[in-house]
Amino acid sequence: MERKEWPLWEVFIRSRNGLDHKHCGSVHAPDATMALQMARDVYTRRLEGVSIWVVRASDIVAADPDAKPELFDPAEDKIYRHPTFYQLPEEVNHM
Amino acid sequence: MTQQDTATPEHVEYVLRLGDNALILGQRLSEWCGRAPVLEEDLALANMALDLIGQARLLLSHAGKLEGKGRDEDQMAFLRVERDYRNLTLAEVPNEDFGRTTVRNFLFSAFQVLLWEKLGRSSDAELAAIAAKSLKEARYHLTHAAEWAIRLGDGTEVSHQKAQAALDYLWPYTAELFVASPTDDAIAAAGIGPAWSELEAAWEASVLPVLAEATLVVPARTPFKSFGKFGRHSEHMGHLLATMQYMQRTYPGATW
Numbered sequence: 001m002e003r004k005e006w007p008l009w010e011v012f013i014r015s016r017n018g019l020d021h022k023h024c025g026s027v028h029a030p031d032a033t034m035a036l037q038m039a040r041d042v043y044t045r046r047l048e049g050v051s052i053w054v055v056r057a058s059d060i061v062a063a064d065p066d067a068k069p070e071l072f073d074p075a076e077d078k079i080y081r082h083p084t085f086y087q088l089p090e091e092v093n094h095m
Numbered sequence: 096m097t098q099q100d101t102a103t104p105e106h107v108e109y110v111l112r113l114g115d116n117a118l119i120l121g122q123r124l125s126e127w128c129g130r131a132p133v134l135e136e137d138l139a140l141a142n143m144a145l146d147l148i149g150q151a152r153l154l155l156s157h158a159g160k161l162e163g164k165g166r167d168e169d170q171m172a173f174l175r176v177e178r179d180y181r182n183l184t185l186a187e188v189p190n191e192d193f194g195r196t197t198v199r200n201f202l203f204s205a206f207q208v209l210l211w212e213k214l215g216r217s218s219d220a221e222l223a224a225i226a227a228k229s230l231k232e233a234r235y236h237l238t239h240a241a242e243w244a245i246r247l248g249d250g251t252e253v254s255h256q257k258a259q260a261a262l263d264y265l266w267p268y269t270a271e272l273f274v275a276s277p278t279d280d281a282i283a284a285a286g287i288g289p290a291w292s293e294l295e296a297a298w299e300a301s302v303l304p305v306l307a308e309a310t311l312v313v314p315a316r317t318p319f320k321s322f323g324k325f326g327r328h329s330e331h332m333g334h335l336l337a338t339m340q341y342m343q344r345t346y347p348g349a350t351w
Contacts, residue, residue, distance in 0.1 A: 028134075029135065034243075038135035040235075041135060042134075042135055042138050
Protein backbone atom coordinates (compact mmCIF):
# COMPACT_ATOMS: atom_id res chain seq x y z
CA MET A 1 0.00 0.00 0.00
CA GLU A 2 1.30 3.40 -0.93
CA ARG A 3 1.88 5.64 2.06
CA LYS A 4 0.65 9.17 1.45
CA GLU A 5 2.82 10.69 4.14
CA TRP A 6 5.46 13.29 3.43
CA PRO A 7 9.05 12.11 3.57
CA LEU A 8 11.22 12.92 6.54
CA TRP A 9 14.09 15.39 6.17
CA GLU A 10 17.00 15.76 8.57
CA VAL A 11 17.83 19.37 9.38
CA PHE A 12 21.31 20.79 9.91
CA ILE A 13 21.80 24.35 11.13
CA ARG A 14 24.95 26.47 11.12
CA SER A 15 24.60 28.76 14.08
CA ARG A 16 27.35 31.20 13.07
CA ASN A 17 29.64 31.75 10.13
CA GLY A 18 32.79 29.69 10.53
CA LEU A 19 31.12 26.96 12.55
CA ASP A 20 29.93 23.61 11.24
CA HIS A 21 26.38 22.72 10.39
CA LYS A 22 25.01 20.67 13.27
CA HIS A 23 22.15 18.23 13.20
CA CYS A 24 19.25 19.72 15.11
CA GLY A 25 16.20 17.63 14.25
CA SER A 26 13.89 16.71 11.45
CA VAL A 27 10.79 17.88 9.59
CA HIS A 28 8.20 16.30 7.35
CA ALA A 29 7.85 18.07 4.00
CA PRO A 30 6.63 17.18 0.51
CA ASP A 31 9.86 18.25 -1.23
CA ALA A 32 13.23 19.95 -0.74
CA THR A 33 12.01 23.54 -1.16
CA MET A 34 9.29 23.11 1.42
CA ALA A 35 11.64 21.20 3.70
CA LEU A 36 13.95 24.23 3.83
CA GLN A 37 11.02 26.51 4.65
CA MET A 38 9.68 24.13 7.28
CA ALA A 39 13.13 23.89 8.83
CA ARG A 40 13.37 27.68 8.88
CA ASP A 41 10.01 27.96 10.63
CA VAL A 42 10.59 25.16 13.11
CA TYR A 43 14.27 25.51 13.99
CA THR A 44 15.40 29.11 13.48
CA ARG A 45 12.71 31.04 15.35
CA ARG A 46 15.13 32.16 18.04
CA LEU A 47 18.04 33.27 15.88
CA GLU A 48 19.59 29.82 15.98
CA GLY A 49 21.06 29.91 12.52
CA VAL A 50 22.57 31.61 9.50
CA SER A 51 22.41 28.60 7.19
CA ILE A 52 20.23 25.51 6.82
CA TRP A 53 20.87 22.16 5.16
CA VAL A 54 18.17 19.58 4.72
CA VAL A 55 18.82 16.00 3.67
CA ARG A 56 16.21 13.42 2.90
CA ALA A 57 16.44 11.04 5.85
CA SER A 58 16.25 8.03 3.54
CA ASP A 59 19.41 9.26 1.76
CA ILE A 60 21.51 9.01 4.90
CA VAL A 61 23.52 5.84 5.16
CA ALA A 62 23.93 4.91 8.80
CA ALA A 63 26.15 2.42 10.56
CA ASP A 64 24.37 -0.66 11.80
CA PRO A 65 23.66 -0.26 15.53
CA ASP A 66 24.05 -4.02 15.97
CA ALA A 67 27.60 -3.79 14.64
CA LYS A 68 28.73 -1.60 17.52
CA PRO A 69 31.06 -4.22 19.08
CA GLU A 70 33.18 -4.69 15.98
CA LEU A 71 33.00 -1.07 14.84
CA PHE A 72 33.71 0.86 17.99
CA ASP A 73 34.87 -1.36 20.84
CA PRO A 74 38.33 -2.05 19.39
CA ALA A 75 39.22 1.62 19.91
CA GLU A 76 38.54 1.39 23.62
CA ASP A 77 41.99 0.18 24.73
CA LYS A 78 43.99 2.43 22.42
CA ILE A 79 44.13 5.52 24.50
CA TYR A 80 47.58 6.33 23.06
CA ARG A 81 45.68 7.64 20.04
CA HIS A 82 44.60 10.63 22.09
CA PRO A 83 47.02 13.53 21.94
CA THR A 84 46.91 14.00 25.74
CA PHE A 85 50.36 12.43 26.25
CA TYR A 86 52.19 15.18 24.50
CA GLN A 87 53.60 18.05 26.48
CA LEU A 88 52.60 21.20 24.64
CA PRO A 89 54.55 24.41 24.86
CA GLU A 90 52.83 26.95 27.10
CA GLU A 91 52.05 29.23 24.13
CA VAL A 92 49.90 26.65 22.37
CA ASN A 93 48.48 24.97 25.43
CA HIS A 94 44.99 26.24 24.79
CA MET A 95 44.64 24.92 21.31
CA MET B 96 7.94 65.40 18.13
CA THR B 97 7.07 67.67 15.26
CA GLN B 98 5.09 65.04 13.38
CA GLN B 99 2.55 65.15 16.17
CA ASP B 100 1.66 68.74 15.37
CA THR B 101 1.70 68.41 11.62
CA ALA B 102 0.09 65.01 10.92
CA THR B 103 -2.96 65.31 8.69
CA PRO B 104 -6.07 63.14 9.14
CA GLU B 105 -5.12 61.41 5.88
CA HIS B 106 -1.72 60.55 7.30
CA VAL B 107 -3.29 58.96 10.37
CA GLU B 108 -5.82 57.16 8.20
CA TYR B 109 -3.14 55.76 5.90
CA VAL B 110 -1.03 54.42 8.77
CA LEU B 111 -4.16 52.97 10.40
CA ARG B 112 -4.93 51.08 7.20
CA LEU B 113 -1.49 49.52 7.25
CA GLY B 114 -1.68 48.74 10.96
CA ASP B 115 -5.20 47.34 10.86
CA ASN B 116 -4.40 45.06 7.92
CA ALA B 117 -1.53 43.59 9.90
CA LEU B 118 -3.55 43.36 13.11
CA ILE B 119 -6.65 41.74 11.65
CA LEU B 120 -4.86 39.24 9.43
CA GLY B 121 -2.53 38.49 12.36
CA GLN B 122 -5.60 37.77 14.49
CA ARG B 123 -7.06 35.51 11.80
CA LEU B 124 -3.83 33.56 11.38
CA SER B 125 -3.45 33.12 15.13
CA GLU B 126 -6.70 31.13 15.00
CA TRP B 127 -4.63 28.39 13.35
CA CYS B 128 -2.41 27.94 16.39
CA GLY B 129 -2.61 24.28 17.35
CA ARG B 130 -4.93 23.44 14.45
CA ALA B 131 -2.81 23.49 11.31
CA PRO B 132 -2.65 20.35 9.14
CA VAL B 133 0.91 19.55 10.25
CA LEU B 134 3.15 20.72 13.08
CA GLU B 135 5.60 22.40 10.70
CA GLU B 136 2.85 24.53 9.15
CA ASP B 137 1.37 25.28 12.56
CA LEU B 138 4.64 26.99 13.44
CA ALA B 139 4.87 28.69 10.06
CA LEU B 140 1.40 30.19 10.43
CA ALA B 141 2.06 31.23 14.02
CA ASN B 142 5.34 32.83 12.92
CA MET B 143 3.52 34.79 10.25
CA ALA B 144 0.81 35.84 12.70
CA LEU B 145 3.50 37.06 15.10
CA ASP B 146 5.27 38.96 12.33
CA LEU B 147 2.01 40.70 11.45
CA ILE B 148 1.11 41.48 15.06
CA GLY B 149 4.61 42.89 15.52
CA GLN B 150 4.04 45.14 12.50
CA ALA B 151 0.64 46.12 13.88
CA ARG B 152 2.17 47.16 17.21
CA LEU B 153 4.66 49.47 15.52
CA LEU B 154 2.11 50.90 13.08
CA LEU B 155 -0.68 51.43 15.60
CA SER B 156 1.73 53.04 18.09
CA HIS B 157 2.83 55.33 15.27
CA ALA B 158 -0.76 56.09 14.26
CA GLY B 159 -1.56 56.91 17.89
CA LYS B 160 1.34 59.37 18.05
CA LEU B 161 0.37 60.97 14.74
CA GLU B 162 -3.20 61.29 15.93
CA GLY B 163 -2.01 63.13 19.03
CA LYS B 164 -4.86 62.09 21.32
CA GLY B 165 -2.67 60.05 23.64
CA ARG B 166 -3.88 56.64 22.49
CA ASP B 167 -1.33 53.83 22.75
CA GLU B 168 -1.09 50.62 20.73
CA ASP B 169 -3.44 48.72 23.04
CA GLN B 170 -6.12 51.36 22.88
CA MET B 171 -5.79 51.46 19.12
CA ALA B 172 -5.90 47.68 18.78
CA PHE B 173 -8.53 46.78 21.32
CA LEU B 174 -10.75 49.74 22.16
CA ARG B 175 -11.96 51.09 18.85
CA VAL B 176 -15.39 50.32 17.39
CA GLU B 177 -15.83 48.40 14.16
CA ARG B 178 -16.34 51.42 11.91
CA ASP B 179 -13.01 52.87 13.03
CA TYR B 180 -10.98 49.92 11.72
CA ARG B 181 -9.41 50.53 8.33
CA ASN B 182 -8.33 47.05 7.28
CA LEU B 183 -9.19 45.52 3.94
CA THR B 184 -12.18 43.19 3.96
CA LEU B 185 -9.80 40.63 2.47
CA ALA B 186 -7.99 40.48 5.82
CA GLU B 187 -11.09 39.83 7.93
CA VAL B 188 -12.99 37.11 6.05
CA PRO B 189 -12.82 33.72 7.80
CA ASN B 190 -9.92 31.32 7.31
CA GLU B 191 -12.33 28.59 6.15
CA ASP B 192 -9.68 25.97 5.36
CA PHE B 193 -5.96 25.74 4.71
CA GLY B 194 -6.56 26.43 1.01
CA ARG B 195 -8.27 29.75 1.57
CA THR B 196 -5.81 30.73 4.27
CA THR B 197 -2.92 30.03 1.92
CA VAL B 198 -4.41 31.82 -1.07
CA ARG B 199 -5.26 34.85 1.06
CA ASN B 200 -1.75 34.93 2.53
CA PHE B 201 -0.41 34.82 -0.99
CA LEU B 202 -2.63 37.60 -2.39
CA PHE B 203 -2.10 39.77 0.67
CA SER B 204 1.66 39.26 1.03
CA ALA B 205 2.21 40.11 -2.62
CA PHE B 206 0.48 43.42 -1.97
CA GLN B 207 2.33 44.04 1.29
CA VAL B 208 5.70 43.45 -0.37
CA LEU B 209 4.94 46.16 -2.94
CA LEU B 210 3.76 48.53 -0.25
CA TRP B 211 6.77 48.04 2.01
CA GLU B 212 9.14 48.45 -0.94
CA LYS B 213 7.64 51.85 -1.71
CA LEU B 214 7.23 52.88 1.91
CA GLY B 215 10.91 52.29 2.54
CA ARG B 216 11.33 55.67 0.85
CA SER B 217 8.56 57.40 2.78
CA SER B 218 8.99 61.02 3.84
CA ASP B 219 7.71 59.79 7.21
CA ALA B 220 10.97 58.49 8.69
CA GLU B 221 9.27 56.31 11.28
CA LEU B 222 7.11 54.69 8.63
CA ALA B 223 10.15 54.14 6.41
CA ALA B 224 11.91 52.32 9.26
CA ILE B 225 8.87 50.12 9.92
CA ALA B 226 8.67 49.36 6.19
CA ALA B 227 12.32 48.32 6.01
CA LYS B 228 11.84 45.85 8.86
CA SER B 229 8.49 44.56 7.59
CA LEU B 230 9.63 44.07 4.00
CA LYS B 231 11.88 41.16 4.98
CA GLU B 232 9.01 39.50 6.81
CA ALA B 233 6.54 40.04 3.97
CA ARG B 234 8.99 38.63 1.42
CA TYR B 235 9.20 35.39 3.35
CA HIS B 236 5.41 35.25 3.76
CA LEU B 237 5.05 35.68 0.02
CA THR B 238 7.61 33.00 -0.82
CA HIS B 239 6.05 30.53 1.58
CA ALA B 240 2.46 31.18 0.52
CA ALA B 241 3.37 31.11 -3.19
CA GLU B 242 5.10 27.74 -2.83
CA TRP B 243 2.04 26.41 -1.05
CA ALA B 244 -0.38 27.89 -3.59
CA ILE B 245 1.50 26.12 -6.39
CA ARG B 246 1.49 22.81 -4.54
CA LEU B 247 -2.19 23.01 -3.62
CA GLY B 248 -3.35 24.29 -7.01
CA ASP B 249 -1.22 21.86 -8.99
CA GLY B 250 -1.54 19.07 -6.44
CA THR B 251 -4.28 16.52 -6.01
CA GLU B 252 -7.80 16.83 -7.33
CA VAL B 253 -9.11 17.80 -3.90
CA SER B 254 -6.36 20.33 -3.17
CA HIS B 255 -6.87 21.93 -6.58
CA GLN B 256 -10.61 22.16 -6.08
CA LYS B 257 -10.18 23.77 -2.65
CA ALA B 258 -7.53 26.22 -3.86
CA GLN B 259 -9.72 27.20 -6.83
CA ALA B 260 -12.74 27.66 -4.54
CA ALA B 261 -10.54 29.86 -2.32
CA LEU B 262 -9.44 31.99 -5.26
CA ASP B 263 -13.03 32.30 -6.51
CA TYR B 264 -14.11 33.45 -3.06
CA LEU B 265 -11.21 35.84 -2.39
CA TRP B 266 -10.63 37.38 -5.79
CA PRO B 267 -13.61 39.82 -5.67
CA TYR B 268 -12.23 41.21 -2.39
CA THR B 269 -8.95 42.12 -4.06
CA ALA B 270 -10.65 44.85 -6.10
CA GLU B 271 -10.80 46.91 -2.90
CA LEU B 272 -7.02 47.05 -2.68
CA PHE B 273 -6.88 49.40 -5.65
CA VAL B 274 -9.94 51.58 -5.14
CA ALA B 275 -8.83 55.20 -5.36
CA SER B 276 -9.52 57.56 -2.45
CA PRO B 277 -8.77 61.15 -1.43
CA THR B 278 -6.61 59.75 1.36
CA ASP B 279 -4.39 58.02 -1.19
CA ASP B 280 -4.12 61.18 -3.29
CA ALA B 281 -3.09 63.29 -0.31
CA ILE B 282 -0.54 60.73 0.87
CA ALA B 283 1.01 60.36 -2.58
CA ALA B 284 1.21 64.15 -2.97
CA ALA B 285 2.95 64.46 0.39
CA GLY B 286 5.51 61.78 -0.52
CA ILE B 287 4.44 59.66 2.44
CA GLY B 288 3.55 56.63 0.37
CA PRO B 289 2.06 55.31 -2.84
CA ALA B 290 -1.60 55.64 -3.77
CA TRP B 291 -2.69 52.03 -3.62
CA SER B 292 -4.38 52.28 -7.01
CA GLU B 293 -0.91 52.72 -8.54
CA LEU B 294 0.13 49.27 -7.36
CA GLU B 295 -2.41 47.24 -9.32
CA ALA B 296 -0.27 46.48 -12.36
CA ALA B 297 2.73 45.47 -10.27
CA TRP B 298 0.54 43.33 -8.02
CA GLU B 299 -0.97 41.51 -10.97
CA ALA B 300 2.50 40.98 -12.42
CA SER B 301 3.46 39.42 -9.10
CA VAL B 302 0.45 37.14 -8.52
CA LEU B 303 -0.77 36.10 -11.97
CA PRO B 304 2.28 34.01 -13.01
CA VAL B 305 2.16 32.09 -9.73
CA LEU B 306 -1.58 31.44 -10.08
CA ALA B 307 -0.95 30.23 -13.62
CA GLU B 308 1.77 27.88 -12.40
CA ALA B 309 -0.70 26.69 -9.78
CA THR B 310 -3.11 25.91 -12.65
CA LEU B 311 -5.71 28.14 -11.00
CA VAL B 312 -8.18 30.11 -13.11
CA VAL B 313 -8.44 33.78 -12.21
CA PRO B 314 -12.08 34.84 -12.11
CA ALA B 315 -13.27 37.78 -14.19
CA ARG B 316 -13.68 41.09 -12.40
CA THR B 317 -17.26 41.87 -11.38
CA PRO B 318 -18.82 45.14 -10.20
CA PHE B 319 -18.62 43.84 -6.60
CA LYS B 320 -16.58 46.03 -4.27
CA SER B 321 -15.87 45.67 -0.58
CA PHE B 322 -15.12 48.73 1.57
CA GLY B 323 -13.25 47.58 4.65
CA LYS B 324 -10.52 50.18 4.25
CA PHE B 325 -13.22 52.86 4.46
CA GLY B 326 -14.57 51.39 7.68
CA ARG B 327 -17.49 49.47 6.17
CA HIS B 328 -16.85 45.87 7.08
CA SER B 329 -18.31 42.46 6.35
CA GLU B 330 -20.54 40.54 8.75
CA HIS B 331 -17.44 38.63 9.90
CA MET B 332 -15.70 41.64 11.44
CA GLY B 333 -17.94 41.96 14.50
CA HIS B 334 -17.28 38.37 15.52
CA LEU B 335 -13.55 38.78 15.04
CA LEU B 336 -13.51 41.95 17.15
CA ALA B 337 -15.63 40.36 19.89
CA THR B 338 -13.01 37.64 20.27
CA MET B 339 -10.03 39.95 19.92
CA GLN B 340 -11.29 42.72 22.20
CA TYR B 341 -12.83 40.52 24.89
CA MET B 342 -9.93 40.67 27.32
CA GLN B 343 -9.36 44.44 27.21
CA ARG B 344 -13.07 45.18 27.43
CA THR B 345 -13.67 42.78 30.32
CA TYR B 346 -10.53 43.78 32.26
CA PRO B 347 -9.80 47.34 31.11
CA GLY B 348 -6.13 48.21 31.31
CA ALA B 349 -5.12 44.70 32.32
CA THR B 350 -1.43 43.92 31.95
CA TRP B 351 0.67 40.83 32.50
